[in-house]
Amino acid sequence: MTKTILEFEKPLIEIENEIQEMELLNTTGEKDLSSEIEKLRNKSHDMAIKINKKLSRWQRVELARHSDRPHSLDYIERIVTQWNELHGDRYFGDDHAIVAGIGHIGEFKAAIIGQQKGRSTKDNIYRNFGMASPEGFRKALRVMKMAEKFNIPVVSFVDTIGAFPGIEAEERGQAEAIARNLFEMSKLRVPILIIVIGEGASGGALGVGVGDRLLMLENTWFSVISPEGCASILYHDASKKELAAESMKVTALDLLEMGIADRIIEEPLGGAHRNYEKMAHIIKDVIIEELHKLIDKDKETLISERITKLENIGSWG
Amino acid sequence: MAWFTRKSKNIKTSNEDKKEYRDGLWIKCNNCRQILYQAELTRNNHVCYKCNYHFRIPANKYIELLLDKGFKTQFEDITPRDPLKFKAQKKYKDQLEAAQKKTGIKDAIRVATGSINSIPAIVAVMDFSFIGGSMGSVVGEVISRSAEQARQEHRALIIVSASGGARMMEGAYSLMQMAKISAKLGQLSDAKIPFISVMTDPTTGGVTASFAMLGDINIAEPGALIGFAGPRVIKQTIGADLPEGFQRAEFLLEKGFLDLIVPREQMKIKLTELLGVLHGQTTYSA
Numbered sequence: 377m378t379k380t381i382l383e384f385e386k387p388l389i390e391i392e393n394e395i396q397e398m399e400l401l402n403t404t405g406e407k408d409l410s411s412e413i414e415k416l417r418n419k420s421h422d423m424a425i426k427i428n429k430k431l432s433r434w435q436r437v438e439l440a441r442h443s444d445r446p447h448s449l450d451y452i453e454r455i456v457t458q459w460n461e462l463h464g465d466r467y468f469g470d471d472h473a474i475v476a477g478i479g480h481i482g483e484f485k486a487a488i489i490g491q492q493k494g495r496s497t498k499d500n501i502y503r504n505f506g507m508a509s510p511e512g513f514r515k516a517l518r519v520m521k522m523a524e525k526f527n528i529p530v531v532s533f534v535d536t537i538g539a540f541p542g543i544e545a546e547e548r549g550q551a552e553a554i555a556r557n558l559f560e561m562s563k564l565r566v567p568i569l570i571i572v573i574g575e576g577a578s579g580g581a582l583g584v585g586v587g588d589r590l591l592m593l594e595n596t597w598f599s600v601i602s603p604e605g606c607a608s609i610l611y612h613d614a615s616k617k618e619l620a621a622e623s624m625k626v627t628a629l630d631l632l633e634m635g636i637a638d639r640i641i642e643e644p645l646g647g648a649h650r651n652y653e654k655m656a657h658i659i660k661d662v663i664i665e666e667l668h669k670l671i672d673k674d675k676e677t678l679i680s681e682r683i684t685k686l687e688n689i690g691s692w693g
Numbered sequence: 694m695a696w697f698t699r700k701s702k703n704i705k706t707s708n709e710d711k712k713e714y715r716d717g718l719w720i721k722c723n724n725c726r727q728i729l730y731q732a733e734l735t736r737n738n739h740v741c742y743k744c745n746y747h748f749r750i751p752a753n754k755y756i757e758l759l760l761d762k763g764f765k766t767q768f769e770d771i772t773p774r775d776p777l778k779f780k781a782q783k784k785y786k787d788q789l790e791a792a793q794k795k796t797g798i799k800d801a802i803r804v805a806t807g808s809i810n811s812i813p814a815i816v817a818v819m820d821f822s823f824i825g826g827s828m829g830s831v832v833g834e835v836i837s838r839s840a841e842q843a844r845q846e847h848r849a850l851i852i853v854s855a856s857g858g859a860r861m862m863e864g865a866y867s868l869m870q871m872a873k874i875s876a877k878l879g880q881l882s883d884a885k886i887p888f889i890s891v892m893t894d895p896t897t898g899g900v901t902a903s904f905a906m907l908g909d910i911n912i913a914e915p916g917a918l919i920g921f922a923g924p925r926v927i928k929q930t931i932g933a934d935l936p937e938g939f940q941r942a943e944f945l946l947e948k949g950f951l952d953l954i955v956p957r958e959q960m961k962i963k964l965t966e967l968l969g970v971l972h973g974q975t976t977y978s979a
């Protein structure tokens with residue numbers, strides 16, 4: 377499946393190619409290579425673990441935006457049954473950078489929001505590279521308010537490098553749209569699960585990112601600005617993105633330590649892009665498990681716990 | 694409206710409108726370039742008496758402008774930290790210290806409780822001269838506590854914004870302050886206590902995309918730059934110059950995101966009128 381290979385993935389891919397060749401030989405050839413293959417498999421497994429352990433913050437960022445990484449709809453397809461995407465904000469238009477809809481996840485009915493990136497150039501233009509416009513945030517809010525009305529929980533997949541910085545987005549109130557979502561999501565009277573599946577930058581991520589539980593896949597990042605953005609502003613040099621990622625402490629583990637993320641969701645060895653099915657399966661199980669914890673809470677408790685969690689975030693003396 | 698064209702030019706060219714109000718006998722107006730007598734400018738609430746350009750002013754001056762005599766300052770003991778041990782040439786800790794020395798405040802905000810022409814209020818004012826009025830944990834905590842106090846004591850909440858947005862040196866902590874403050878404003882709103890947002894030059898980024906846009910009434914000073922993305926970022930993205938007056942208060946009023954543009958000298962009386970309806974003593978009974 378992998379088309380793009382990151383630098384640190386190369387040794388792993390080399391072994392895997394070797395295994396493939398041997399397997400081919402094994403079926404056609406006369407020599408039994410099974411034990412050699414088994415050895416190589418173990419080697420590749422150990423190597424994947426070793427690579428994962430040594431990943432720098434920037435390398436996690438690279439994985440989070442890996443061009444083969446599954447996006448919201450890849451998960452929705454695999455997790456949500458009777459999925460119906462719903463369109464439009466009822467004011468201006470339908471933003472393709474955010475998808476919203478309803479369906480079932482396991483035994484739960486759910487409203488699902490997903491920030492959607494493209495894969496091909498054409499698809500990326502259609503999705504505006506996952507950068508939402510005000511209509512996207514307003515569509516998401518409309519669907520969330522409907523979820524509140526019919527008492528169904530909300531699951532929101534975060535994956536964006538930021539809200540779209542363009543003239544039209546400003547004209548239609550990008551700031552107001554994000555602000556309104558923060559305000560409404562903080563007191564929406566149904567459970568909200570936030571799952572960061574790739575990148576999560578700035579108000580663009582937070583605009584669909586306020587909820588009861590913030591879950592992050594292992595190789596994701598979430599911060600106030602992208603490492604490149606931070607580097608170009610603070611260091612006047614966008615190429616110092618690695619330093620910026622280190623400085624801002626952007627990874628899932630960092631966010632867990634900061635008390636912002638509640639849980640890290642483990643990815644298949646080597647990253648989510650190496651096994652869509654397995655990743656989707658893990659996410660589905662986690663959603664069901666987490667919803668069970670939230671679904672029976674009375675509304676006042678749910679909201680007061682949500683706000684208390686936010687109140688405690690920060691560092692001051 | 695001379696300031697208007699002048700400031701539009703500034704988007705394209707220079708850092709001129711970054712100049713802040715400074716003490717001295719004479720000062721050159723950032724907009725009309727005329728030489729102004731400092732004392733006269735001060736008497737005029739730091740608004741150019743030749744062209745109506747609104748100079749940026751320290752937070753305490755805005756508090757004095759809005760609240761009746763006898764107000765009480767709040768939350769001055771809340772101090773910033775360097776939770777991420779942020780790596781930069783100029784250490785965040787040193788940057789904080791320098792800003793504290795320069796402004797005499799602990800972080801980019803001052804709060805006072807008191808009254809606005811006898812209407813109970815709590816006023817929180819951001820200070821742009823403190824690291825660009827950026828919002829970190831302290832700004833978030835102070836505004837959250839202000840909203841909580843407004844709710845407990847039935848005081849109208851006024852937030853005067855002046856900010857470049859969230860403070861990068863606090864990473865995701867600073868981002869989450871947007872959600873934290875918005876949540877507290879939600880509680881205030883449910884308690885039916887009015888919140889009026891006053892935007893001054895500039896109000897951008899995470900501040901605009903959270904509390905600044907959430908007022909029951911949104912007000913701006915004339916000519917204030919207000920937006921989500923900064924003009925430079927947008928210019929880079931689209932690769933073209935921005936239209937005249939883009940992201941200025943007058944533009945936002947036209948686009949439907951502001952209720953009123955109010956010159957500084959009229960701010961107190963306008964707030965009094967508005968709060969008189971939303972938070973006054975007389976009640977309408979059906």
Ligand SMILES: [Zn+2]
Pocket residue numbers: 722723724725726727741742743744745746
């Ligand atoms: Zn002037």
